[in-house]
Amino acid sequence: MYRLKVDSLMLLLWASCTVTRGISDVEVLTPKLTRCSHERAYDMYGAYCGGLRLDKIPNLKSSIEILDFSENRLNELQADTFTNYPNIKFLYLTENQLYRIDKDAFAPLVYLQTLDLSNNVILELPETVFQLPSLRNLYLKNNPLLHLSISNLEIRKPIKAPLELLDISNCKLERLPNWGTIPHLVKYNISHNQLKTIEAQHFASMCALKKVDISKSIEEIKTCDLKPTISWFQIKAISFELDDYSKLNTEEFNDCPSMTGNDLEILNTTHHICRSMYLKFHNSITSRRTWLTVIGGLAGFLVCFMLLLYLMHRHNVAQTKEPSEKIKKVTPKNESDKHASIPILNETSDVSRL
Numbered sequence: 104m105y106r107l108k109v110d111s112l113m114l115l116l117w118a119s120c121t122v123t124r125g126i127s128d129v130e131v132l133t134p135k136l137t138r139c140s141h142e143r144a145y146d147m148y149g150a151y152c153g154g155l156r157l158d159k160i161p162n163l164k165s166s167i168e169i170l171d172f173s174e175n176r177l178n179e180l181q182a183d184t185f186t187n188y189p190n191i192k193f194l195y196l197t198e199n200q201l202y203r204i205d206k207d208a209f210a211p212l213v214y215l216q217t218l219d220l221s222n223n224v225i226l227e228l229p230e231t232v233f234q235l236p237s238l239r240n241l242y243l244k245n246n247p248l249l250h251l252s253i254s255n256l257e258i259r260k261p262i263k264a265p266l267e268l269l270d271i272s273n274c275k276l277e278r279l280p281n282w283g284t285i286p287h288l289v290k291y292n293i294s295h296n297q298l299k300t301i302e303a304q305h306f307a308s309m310c311a312l313k314k315v316d317i318s319k320s321i322e323e324i325k326t327c328d329l330k331p332t333i334s335w336f337q338i339k340a341i342s343f344e345l346d347d348y349s350k351l352n353t354e355e356f357n358d359c360p361s362m363t364g365n366d367l368e369i370l371n372t373t374h375h376i377c378r379s380m381y382l383k384f385h386n387s388i389t390s391r392r393t394w395l396t397v398i399g400g401l402a403g404f405l406v407c408f409m410l411l412l413y414l415m416h417r418h419n420v421a422q423t424k425e426p427s428e429k430i431k432k433v434t435p436k437n438e439s440d441k442h443a444s445i446p447i448l449n450e451t452s453d454v455s456r457l
């Protein structure tokens with residue numbers, strides 16, 4: 104605990120030093136570019152402000168979908184920082200000096216898909232980041248996310264963000280935060296943290312996981328404590344990256360007790376819950392699509408049907424105009440003829456009943 108305090112103090116000191124650093128000679132000599140450029144890329148409109156040494160976001164066009172504000176001197180994100188840019192889908196804030204993020208800073212960004220906050224000095228991340236409804240890629244690497252590790256930040260579960268990639272490498276984590284179920288997560292980078300424990304259960308709630316990087320993170324964990332996690336990776340064909348696989352080829356590792364049937368059942372249950380959340384999400388998308396197709400088809404059919412009716416009506420009107428007199432001649436003239444038509448009518452109604 105004491106070491107942690109010292110660590111965070113040093114970090115704060117370092118952060119404040121870099122923030123208040125004066126203008127160096129080099130900066131005076133080089134011409135100062137301060138204008139962001141607006142460009143269209145990947146069929147999206149974006150603002151590019153990378154490396155301009157700005158300490159706040161200038162006025163930009165409100166329709167931007169990409170904002171690249173990397174390599175600047177932003178140190179905090181306030182509740183109203185992004186209110187004018189609700190269309191942002193890709194936000195790059197890597198290599199700033201961010202240390203404070205208001206809990207409502209990202210709230211207006213309901214279309215945000217990629218958020219890059221790597222290489223900053225963020226100690227405390229607001230939980231609201233994990234509730235962004237469209238967020239798929241989240242980069243947090245190289246931030247001292249001490250708070251995440253100490254207090255196990257209370258995250259509302261299940262998290263709303265449909266995360267597919269999560270990078271928390273080199274974030275000074277000693278244990279992995281409890282995210283709850285993350286049904287869509289495919290890539291998970293937890294390398295370069297000094298983890299004290301690792302649990303298979305943590306990965307069982309990520310049922311789409313394909314790749315996890317645990318290199319330089321498991322040195323302090325006892326060999327046998329790794330076994331359940333490694334076994335789970337093998338059962339679920341999750342590829343994992345390690346800097347040194349030799350630890351897993353030792354006799355010691357082989358002799359570690361394997362998971363009991365009970366352990367496996369618990370993991371299976373967690374995985375199953377995750378899987379049903381995953382399927383529910385995908386089914387709701389497919390059923391929405393199916394409904395749209397059905398409604399579209401019905402509307403098309405109705406239009407065609409009305410058109411057909413209209414054409415038939417026109418046709419009939421054209422035909423009934425002249426032969427109306429002929430029909431009069433065909434109608435039965437006496438009583439006996441009228442009766443003759445009754446059995447025929449009955450016969451047809453019998454057929455239609457069948």
Ligand SMILES: *[C@@H]1O[C@H](CO)[C@@H](O)[C@H](O)[C@H]1NC(C)=O
Nearest residue numbers: 244272273292294295316344
């Ligand atoms: C994970 O993060 C580390 C450190 O940031 C990086 O070197 C490594 O390439 C990343 N792994 C993957 C699979 O992207």
Ligand SMILES: *[C@@H]1O[C@H](CO)[C@@H](O)[C@H](O)[C@H]1NC(C)=O
Nearest residue numbers: 338364365366367368369371
């Ligand atoms: C857990 O799931 C795996 C494969 O999904 C299966 O082979 C195994 O029998 C299950 N174990 C238990 C105890 O439910």
